[in-house]
Amino acid sequence: MCPPGRDKHCQLQLASGNCAGVKPVLVIEDDDHIRESLKMLLEWEGFSVLTARNGEEGFLHLREEVGVVLLDLMMPVMNGWEFLEKKRHSTEFKDVPVVVVSAAVPGDGVHDMELCREEVAAILRKPIESDELLKHVAAHCAPSYELEAARNSCPVSAC
Numbered sequence: 790m791c792p793p794g795r796d797k798h799c800q801l802q803l804a805s806g807n808c809a810g811v812k813p814v815l816v817i818e819d820d821d822h823i824r825e826s827l828k829m830l831l832e833w834e835g836f837s838v839l840t841a842r843n844g845e846e847g848f849l850h851l852r853e854e855v856g857v858v859l860l861d862l863m864m865p866v867m868n869g870w871e872f873l874e875k876k877r878h879s880t881e882f883k884d885v886p887v888v889v890v891s892a893a894v895p896g897d898g899v900h901d902m903e904l905c906r907e908e909v910a911a912i913l914r915k916p917i918e919s920d921e922l923l924k925h926v927a928a929h930c931a932p933s934y935e936l937e938a939a940r941n942s943c944p945v946s947a948c
Contacts, residue, residue: 812856835932844872
Protein backbone atom coordinates (compact mmCIF):
# COMPACT_ATOMS: atom_id res chain seq x y z
CA MET A 790 0.00 0.00 0.00
CA CYS A 791 1.24 3.45 -0.88
CA PRO A 792 1.35 6.30 1.65
CA PRO A 793 -0.94 9.24 0.87
CA GLY A 794 0.55 11.79 -1.48
CA ARG A 795 3.35 9.55 -2.74
CA ASP A 796 1.46 7.47 -5.25
CA LYS A 797 3.75 8.05 -8.27
CA HIS A 798 6.96 7.07 -6.44
CA CYS A 799 5.34 4.23 -4.56
CA GLN A 800 3.76 2.75 -7.68
CA LEU A 801 7.16 2.80 -9.40
CA GLN A 802 8.63 0.99 -6.42
CA LEU A 803 5.89 -1.63 -6.33
CA ALA A 804 6.25 -2.20 -10.07
CA SER A 805 10.04 -2.55 -9.85
CA GLY A 806 10.04 -4.71 -6.72
CA ASN A 807 12.33 -2.31 -4.86
CA CYS A 808 10.16 -1.91 -1.76
CA ALA A 809 12.12 -4.27 0.48
CA GLY A 810 14.58 -2.20 2.49
CA VAL A 811 15.45 1.41 1.87
CA LYS A 812 18.82 1.94 0.23
CA PRO A 813 20.29 5.43 -0.04
CA VAL A 814 20.97 7.40 -3.19
CA LEU A 815 24.68 8.16 -3.63
CA VAL A 816 25.36 11.57 -5.20
CA ILE A 817 28.92 11.88 -6.57
CA GLU A 818 29.46 15.50 -7.61
CA ASP A 819 32.43 17.83 -7.16
CA ASP A 820 30.44 21.09 -7.32
CA ASP A 821 29.32 21.88 -3.76
CA HIS A 822 26.20 23.78 -4.84
CA ILE A 823 24.98 21.10 -7.23
CA ARG A 824 25.76 18.31 -4.75
CA GLU A 825 23.88 20.02 -1.94
CA SER A 826 20.97 20.97 -4.21
CA LEU A 827 20.57 17.36 -5.35
CA LYS A 828 20.79 16.19 -1.74
CA MET A 829 18.11 18.66 -0.63
CA LEU A 830 15.78 17.74 -3.51
CA LEU A 831 16.12 14.01 -2.90
CA GLU A 832 15.71 14.33 0.86
CA TRP A 833 12.66 16.55 0.34
CA GLU A 834 11.19 13.76 -1.79
CA GLY A 835 11.83 11.26 1.01
CA PHE A 836 15.03 9.58 -0.17
CA SER A 837 17.98 8.81 2.05
CA VAL A 838 21.12 10.40 0.55
CA LEU A 839 24.88 9.94 0.79
CA THR A 840 27.26 12.38 -0.91
CA ALA A 841 30.80 12.31 -2.23
CA ARG A 842 33.00 14.99 -3.83
CA ASN A 843 34.71 12.66 -6.31
CA GLY A 844 34.73 9.09 -7.58
CA GLU A 845 37.26 7.94 -5.01
CA GLU A 846 35.05 9.05 -2.08
CA GLY A 847 32.02 7.67 -3.90
CA PHE A 848 33.56 4.25 -4.38
CA LEU A 849 34.09 4.00 -0.60
CA HIS A 850 30.35 4.69 -0.08
CA LEU A 851 29.37 1.75 -2.29
CA ARG A 852 30.03 -0.52 0.69
CA GLU A 853 26.92 1.00 2.29
CA GLU A 854 24.66 -0.83 -0.20
CA VAL A 855 23.38 2.14 -2.14
CA GLY A 856 20.31 1.81 -4.33
CA VAL A 857 21.51 4.05 -7.17
CA VAL A 858 24.47 6.31 -7.92
CA LEU A 859 24.05 9.80 -9.43
CA LEU A 860 27.42 10.36 -11.08
CA ASP A 861 29.04 13.49 -12.47
CA LEU A 862 31.69 12.70 -15.09
CA MET A 863 34.09 15.64 -14.91
CA MET A 864 35.63 15.67 -11.41
CA PRO A 865 39.10 15.83 -9.85
CA VAL A 866 40.84 12.94 -8.05
CA MET A 867 38.79 10.16 -9.71
CA ASN A 868 36.49 11.27 -12.51
CA GLY A 869 33.24 9.58 -13.52
CA TRP A 870 34.78 7.47 -16.28
CA GLU A 871 37.44 6.19 -13.86
CA PHE A 872 34.70 5.44 -11.32
CA LEU A 873 32.75 3.45 -13.93
CA GLU A 874 35.90 1.57 -14.95
CA LYS A 875 36.69 0.63 -11.34
CA LYS A 876 33.04 -0.35 -10.70
CA ARG A 877 33.00 -2.48 -13.87
CA HIS A 878 35.90 -4.57 -12.55
CA SER A 879 34.37 -5.00 -9.09
CA THR A 880 32.28 -8.15 -8.72
CA GLU A 881 30.79 -6.70 -5.53
CA PHE A 882 29.51 -3.42 -7.05
CA LYS A 883 29.18 -4.01 -10.81
CA ASP A 884 25.38 -4.34 -10.59
CA VAL A 885 24.77 -1.07 -8.69
CA PRO A 886 22.79 1.13 -11.11
CA VAL A 887 24.35 4.45 -12.17
CA VAL A 888 22.60 7.51 -13.55
CA VAL A 889 25.09 9.92 -15.12
CA VAL A 890 24.31 13.59 -14.41
CA SER A 891 26.78 15.64 -16.43
CA ALA A 892 27.32 18.57 -18.74
CA ALA A 893 29.42 16.30 -21.00
CA VAL A 894 27.59 15.34 -24.18
CA PRO A 895 28.33 12.94 -27.07
CA GLY A 896 30.86 14.42 -29.48
CA ASP A 897 32.31 16.90 -26.98
CA GLY A 898 35.75 15.33 -27.35
CA VAL A 899 36.04 14.54 -23.64
CA HIS A 900 35.22 10.80 -23.77
CA ASP A 901 33.11 8.43 -25.79
CA MET A 902 29.63 8.76 -24.29
CA GLU A 903 28.37 5.85 -26.40
CA LEU A 904 30.59 3.48 -24.42
CA CYS A 905 29.25 5.05 -21.24
CA ARG A 906 25.63 4.52 -22.35
CA GLU A 907 26.11 0.76 -22.36
CA GLU A 908 26.88 0.57 -18.65
CA VAL A 909 24.59 3.17 -17.09
CA ALA A 910 20.84 3.24 -16.42
CA ALA A 911 20.46 6.76 -17.84
CA ILE A 912 22.37 9.87 -18.87
CA LEU A 913 20.90 13.21 -17.81
CA ARG A 914 22.46 16.39 -19.14
CA LYS A 915 22.93 19.37 -16.81
CA PRO A 916 20.97 21.43 -16.11
CA ILE A 917 18.59 18.63 -15.18
CA GLU A 918 14.83 18.63 -14.77
CA SER A 919 13.94 17.53 -11.23
CA ASP A 920 10.98 15.38 -12.38
CA GLU A 921 13.22 13.50 -14.80
CA LEU A 922 15.85 12.93 -12.12
CA LEU A 923 13.27 11.75 -9.58
CA LYS A 924 11.77 9.33 -12.12
CA HIS A 925 15.16 7.67 -12.62
CA VAL A 926 15.97 7.59 -8.90
CA ALA A 927 12.56 6.14 -8.00
CA ALA A 928 13.07 3.35 -10.54
CA HIS A 929 15.96 2.06 -8.40
CA CYS A 930 15.49 3.42 -4.89
CA ALA A 931 12.60 3.55 -2.46
CA PRO A 932 11.91 6.72 -0.48
CA SER A 933 12.33 6.43 3.26
CA TYR A 934 8.80 6.92 4.52
CA GLU A 935 10.08 7.79 8.01
CA LEU A 936 11.93 10.78 6.51
CA GLU A 937 8.90 11.65 4.47
CA ALA A 938 6.56 11.38 7.47
CA ALA A 939 8.80 13.74 9.44
CA ARG A 940 8.79 16.21 6.55
CA ASN A 941 5.01 16.03 6.16
CA SER A 942 4.47 16.58 9.90
CA CYS A 943 6.70 19.66 9.92
CA PRO A 944 4.79 22.98 9.85
CA VAL A 945 5.68 24.94 6.72
CA SER A 946 6.95 27.91 8.75
CA ALA A 947 9.41 25.67 10.62
CA CYS A 948 10.86 23.92 7.53
